[in-house]
Amino acid sequence: MFHVKHLFAKDGRANIMTKKLLMGNEAFAHAALEAGVRVVAGYPGTPSSELIETVAKLHAAGAARGVHVEWSTNEKAALELLAGASYTGARCLFTCKQVGLNVASDALMSLNYVGVKGGMVLFVADDPGPISSQTEQDTRRFASFAKLPVFDPSTPDEGFAMMQAAFDLSERYHTPVIVRPTTRINHASTFFDIADTTDARPVPEEGFERDPKWVIFPRRAYQAHGEINERLRDIACDFAHEPALAAFNPMIEGGEGLAPQANVSRETGAVHGGASDRHPNVSRETFDDEKNQQISELQDVSGATAVARSPRLGIVAGGVSAAYVREALRMVEAHAAEEDLVVPAYRFWRVGTPYPFPEETAAQFAEGLEQILVLEELDHVLEDELLAFAGRTHATFDVRGKLTGDARDRGENDVDDIASRIALFFGFNSQTDVSRETSAFAPVENLPVRPPVLCAGCPHRGSFYAVKCALGKTPAVLCGDIGCYTLGNAMPLDAVDTCLCMGAGITMAQGFAVAESHKKALAFVGDSTFFASGLTGIVNAVYNGHDITVCVLDNATTAMTGSQPHPGTGVTLMGPRRTPVSIERVLEAVGFECIVHANPLDLEASTSAAREAIEFAGPSAILFESPCIQLVKPGAPATVNADTCTGCKKCITEIGCPAIGFDADARGPKSKERGQAYVDSSLCNGCGLCTQVCPFDALGVPSEGGSHA
Ligand code: SF4
Ligand code: SF4
Structure with a gap:
């Protein structure tokens, strides 16, 4: 806890705001509670689980007043429960991992046709890698398949803002809205100003109102499909123009075209003059003071170009890859400054609302561009959108990304890889090494491989x-x-x-x-x-x-x-x-x-x-x-009797408990030169299974202490 400040809610009650270091999932929970969520339900799944646990903890502590939170039997049960609550006007939050959405999809597809009343946000965590999942499916694809708007945060704090915007959007258009973080956003930690207590928004006085629209029939579904198509067009327009939503799709320009007379505002990051003026949504944003310093260096090495050049190169990124691109651009520009290289003028678009795709922003972004590099994790969603956009508008820019082999086609991205790809895209030598050189980031060589294994005593x-x-x-x-x-x-x-x-x-x-x-x-x-x-x-x-x-x-x-x-x-x-x-x-x-x-x-x-x-x-x-x-207190660890162990290794080759190892140098009357088993007492919990496997009674657990003894 670092500081406390007081904000005053509309009802005059003081909301105490505290700055706290929170994991992304904890922050998402606070964001939903501050948005007035009333019912929260889901099914556990990495990397999403901590959100519901945070709501439950805050509820138990009396800090999340009026909220109902539950682990439902599965994702489908959770979403159906929330549908009922939403029809009354309650704000609802659903949570699951990406494959959990498959389970809920039967309800979800119809729910979008029926519509919602209270804001309905689906927090669906994707798992590039995958680190803890059976697939690398991309929830942005699911959003377009189900015709649902989706927010794709690039940082936890952007996700915090998106969560609140998603509730508003859901209620404005009566549609479920997906917020789709990925593992690194779910589990990254940063500081947030959060309310110490929250109150769930009351259910409107009229509550659930009977209406034929709540009953899905083929005829109604046909009408609803038209309404969905119409609202998606409107939402795409909002994503491009409504300031609070368009802010999730910012653009910056950088590189060679920086004019020395440019008026760089360090507070806003906006630069006035030069090419930016043609694009009201495009700012010559600076990342920070360090970036300003780098820009100065670039201006020096590039001979202080007198007139800003319009970019011919564009970079598009979504999700955590957008954060990586920002960092990679710093690295590439710093490297260019060191090597007397000129960074070509470029435009970078961070897409926080990939579906419905904000085409008008895309048009603004693509103006004058000849090459566009797309960096995203999982599927080539943005790449497809840009290709479709280019086809529809007969644009001549090339789109590079996963489909062209210019980006990883699966798994996670990382800053070093993205920096290398951007360096190549900028025309630097393919041997250019822009990877981070400090020891803090240097990969550690020869780490032991640790395959996942059942715990000792499982x-x-x-x-x-x-x-x-x-x-x-x-x-x-x-x-x-x-x-x-x-x-x-x-x-x-x-x-x-x-x-x-x-x-x-x-x-x-x-x-x-x-x-x-x-x-x-x-x-x-x-x-x-x-x-x-x-x-x-x-x-x-x-x-x-x-x-x-x-x-x-x-x-x-x-x-x-x-x-x-x-x-x-x-x-x-x-x-x-x-x-x-x-x-x-x-x-x-x-x-x-x-x-x-x-x-x-x-x-x-x-x-x-x-x-x-x-x-x-x-x-x-x-x-x-x-x-x-x-869930249980560990018992006393097993021990090996050196007098009776024969070194047969059956305890190792039959059950594979990670607490049992083999010491090839150990000697005993029965094992002679074969070596003997040993038990790592820091891992063993005394379950006693190995003692039943050993044919020579050489393993034993003390009979006292511990739940398994
Ligand atoms: S003891 Fe078994 S079930 Fe429990 S966490 Fe370890 S591997 Fe999982
Ligand atoms: S502890 Fe028993 S099973 Fe394990 S190596 Fe020794 S004799 Fe064989």
């Missing part, structure tokens, strides 16, 4: 191992799902043959059972995923009589995304604990006739339970029940 390890022991040599297909347990595919467990999407394992196993009936078909599903997307699959298994075994890995949390609660825990974000929804009772009610329980840390009992379920003809289930280690 109960899923025991579940997978028990199933493999029960199967023995029986041919089987093991269908995995989305969660920590996808890591069961790693060696030596090697227990996940497929992974498609949330809940798919249960239904895919049924496909294998039909097509390869000589094999056993098993599905692994986590407790949260079971509720999110597994229910339709288990009903299908009973309805169509598929011979599958569903292994529910119930660790009492949504572990992979940060230990969020789910219906099986009974914990809600609003405080009161509900009766947990029982997976066993759901399975019974649906018609599963073989349901067995197992503690995955008891190898013999779980293997026997797995055998019983696998041998059952028809849908069966094993409920592996043991909490995620993030």
Whole structure:
């Protein structure tokens, strides 16, 4: 906390504003609360999850008054709940990661046709890389597919402003609006002035008003489609002209054309005179004082061009790539100054509202340009828009980007790569090295590779191992799902043959059972995923009589995304604990006739339970029940008895626990020259699984202390 100031709301109440260092997702939460959001719902998914957690924390602390916040069963449930709330006039916020929007899409496509009343913002976090996702899908594409406006922030603080603008836009046009940050925006931190307390905007007095428009019918859908098309044209116009929205699509000019007499305003960044005057929205903006210094140097080295030249080169960027471009331009210009190179005049357009594409701003940007370089992550969305624009207007500029091999066609961008591409675009030698040279940015060589792995003590390890022991040599297909347990595919467990999407394992196993009936078909599903997307699959298994075994890995949390609660825990974000929804009772009610329980840390009992379920003809289930280690106090670590360890390595080659290593130099009466296993006590949580795997009783855990002892 750095300083406190008081602002006064319209009702005269003082809002205390505090400057705080916030992660992007925390800031988005504050932005929505300050915009008066009343209902917040979503499903956890990296990199989006912290937004709802922040709202829940503020609500629990009494700082977010009047808000309802929840983790819904899945994204579709969340969006449908919010649709109802929005029809009353409440401001609503939906959150998910990019693939979560697929789950909600059935509701979303219709919702855009029906329309909303209270502002409806969809916070959908994209994951270039992907770092923690199964696809690199681009929500900007989804926005154009669904015909929804989308904001694409380049920094967390721009995202803060966009969140508030999105609520206003949603209400003005009665359309859901997407705010689409990417991982680096979600997880970057910066300082914000935020209100210490917020009040949800009240639902209007009239509330929900019955109207035929709330009921979607084909005839109404036809009319609504026309209305959508019309409002998209209007919104594109707003994105180009309405100051508060056009501010998200700024342009700057730089490079050779800087006139020495230009009047550079360091406060506003605007430069008056020269080519900029032809374009009221184009400013010869300076980045900061450092940039001004660089400009002076450039003017010196370029011979202080007397008349500003109109740019022939343009750069377009969106999202975090736009922030990278700004930094890369500094690097390129600094490098040019050092090397006596002349930076050609250029125009840079940052596109914060990619859909509907603000064509009038594009026309202004493209005036006089011959080459345009497009830098964006994930899909070539802006590149396509510019190509379409060029086609429609018979423009002659070339568009370069992902489609031409001038930009990365997948994964994340970074400043060094963008700087190199801009240097090439400016005509500098392809050998020009403009990468950051300071040690703070220098890549560290020879870092050890750390593949993702189940935690030491993770109960899923025991579940997978028990199933493999029960199967023995029986041919089987093991269908995995989305969660920590996808890591069961790693060696030596090697227990996940497929992974498609949330809940798919249960239904895919049924496909294998039909097509390869000589094999056993098993599905692994986590407790949260079971509720999110597994229910339709288990009903299908009973309805169509598929011979599958569903292994529910119930660790009492949504572990992979940060230990969020789910219906099986009974914990809600609003405080009161509900009766947990029982997976066993759901399975019974649906018609599963073989349901067995197992503690995955008891190898013999779980293997026997797995055998019983696998041998059952028809849908069966094993409920592996043991909490995620993030929820329990660790027990005393296991130890290796040097007198009995033979160095056989079975504890390593069978279960692959990261807490067990092998010391080739260790010697003992049984291991002789082979070396011996050792336990890293800083990682081991004393789960005891390894002690049941060792055939020589050389591993043990103290019987006292710790929850697993
Ligand atoms: S976080 Fe929990 S569920 Fe995930 S790997 Fe670690 S112990 Fe297992
Ligand atoms: S601890 Fe047991 S399983 Fe591991 S190497 Fe020693 S004898 Fe083999």
